[in-house]
Every structure is written in C-alpha cells, then in structure tokens.
Amino acid sequence: MFIRAAIIAVPAIWMLPVVAGESMPTIEVAAPYVRAVPPGQPNSAAFMQLSNEGDADRALVAAASSAADVVELHTHTMVDGMMQMRRIERIDLPAGQTVELAPGGLHVMLIGLTRALLPGETVELTLTLDDDSDVQVVAPVRPVGAMPMSHRHH
C-alpha cells in the first residue's frame, strides 16, 4: 500500500516544479553593462550573458529602456572584409545554454540616447522573451576599454 502511494506521490511531487515554474524566471542575466559614450554620440550598446536555466528553448525578441528612444537587437558579421552590423529579430536562447552578448558580436543596441551615459550610473533594461515574459536588467555604465567581469561563479 505504501508502494502504491509512493507511485502516485512521487510523480505528483515531480510535477510541482513544472506547475510552479510558470512564475519562476528561467533566464538568468549575468555581467550586464552598457558602454559609456562620447558626448553627443546618439547610440550605445548593452552587453551581458543570458543563461536559459529552464527546460524549454526561449528567445529574446525585444528590449526597451528609458535611456533610449529605440532599443533593438543587433549582431555583427564579417562580410567581404567589412564588419556588418545588422538588426536581428531575435536572439535564440536554447535550453540549458548561455548566450553571450559581447563586443564585436551580439548586442542590445540603444538608439537615440535620452541622456548622457556616465560611468558609475546604471541603465534599466526590460528584455522581452518569446513567451511574453519580461526580464528586468540593471546594467552599470562602463567606460570603453574597461574589462567586463565576465567570469561566472559556479
């Protein structure tokens, strides 16, 4: 009898995280930062590491911030010897993987800065995922050339 109960209870307990998981964020953001820019430069970029700690693939599909008129997702590719920066519609975040947004590659682009970005300040970003959930990020402003603290502690 105990065994029968266990056979029912164990899967039920196992299901709990799945049910409760709707409210738990699965995308972890590490080492976010925004580049400080020269006065008058209208654009900047935010970099970070995005880890999908969940079981389902996700994607970053949009971003917003009070620090810029428009926020877009961009990447760089080398084509014909030239660095091409292009807007992209989404950044895929496969389950269990970490995607790095770093200089020279993927980044969240801030277009039309609404204020100067000075080292020591912070910028708030709202990242929107493909399941319509949001992730809030507070990113410090770093001067260009500062080494981001990108190592993660396991």
Added chain:
Amino acid sequence: MQKVLPLAAIIALASLLVWLLYDWRPNPEKAGGQRPLELAVRPTGGDFRLHSADGPVDLSSFRGKVVLIYFGYTWCPDICPTNLAIIALALRELTPRERRQVQVLFVSVDPGRDTPERLRDYAAYFHPDILGVTGTDAELARAAALYGAAYRRSEQSDSAMGYIVDHSAYTYVVDPRGRLVATFDHATPSEILVATIRSHLPGGG
C-alpha cells in the same frame, strides 16, 4: 576472435564518424573573423587630403611622425569605440616624448552625419591627440583606396539607425617617411600597436 574483429571495426568506424561530424573542420577560421580583405591591387599607402574642424589636413604634413589611421564613423556603437579605445590605450603607454612623434587620424566615412566639429568632440573623448577628419565622398574614396579600407553605406529599412556604414576595421600604420608599414586587424591589442609604433619612431624612439 572472429566475432571480436568486426565489432572492433564497427566501433572504430563509428568513432571516426562521430569525430568527423563533431570535430573536423576543413578550413578553421582565425579567431575573431579576421579574414583579410581581398583586393585586386595591394594597398600602396600614400598622401591624401581630408578636413578637420581646424581646416584641411594633409597626411604628408605629418612626415617625421608615425601616423595611425582608423576609418569608421561616430554612429557606430561598438567596433569604432573598441578600436579607438585600444588606440588611446596605446597612446597612453607611450612616453610624452614618444607621443609627440605620433599622430592618430580617425577618418569618418559618414560625412552625412559626422561634421568635422562632431568628429573633434568624439575623437577628443578617446584621447586629445586623436584628430578627427572627413571629406567629400570622392576624397574619402581616394584615401580609403590608398590604404585598402573598404566601406559601404547600407540603408536599413527595419532599423531606427536609418543607414549603417559597413566598414573594414583595420588600423593602418604609416612611418615617418610616409610609407604604409602595417595593417592591423580589428581589436589588435594595444601592446602590439605600441611595439610597432616604437619600432618606427624616428631616431629609434
């Protein structure tokens, strides 16, 4: 024995297949996508005239100095600030005496948005010794061709950027006699820039 041999062969071939699928790369790209620009004619370097906020600038006026030239534009949020910051770091590594024998030019290939005044403020942010210059399309095309710099305006209908200027991200080094002596890839570390500058300083630095 007769049963083991085919099994061993299967395991060996399966391992080879797995390796081929996951590890073998016929032409490994160099890290950082540093594929050289394919040009029909090898860049010769040479003199050009562009314009700063203080007036016309002739490259030949810097004879006797080591000159670093970087082509980019100020709306570029990542590549240009990265390279200019590295160049600025290299300048700060030099002694004051060495720095007096070095000139850095930031050439904007986006004259539609980058006026000489804007360039002056932008370049000074990275280092006071960086001179921002630009010119007409013809002047820019000529200077770029001499150094093998490529750039291309690209309209972006789906971005608030409006248009983007794709560009090669090399840093060119011109020696005190006006000769192009080095072309460095995007994000080449400042230590290498410093070593190259010092090797070409007049009087041996």
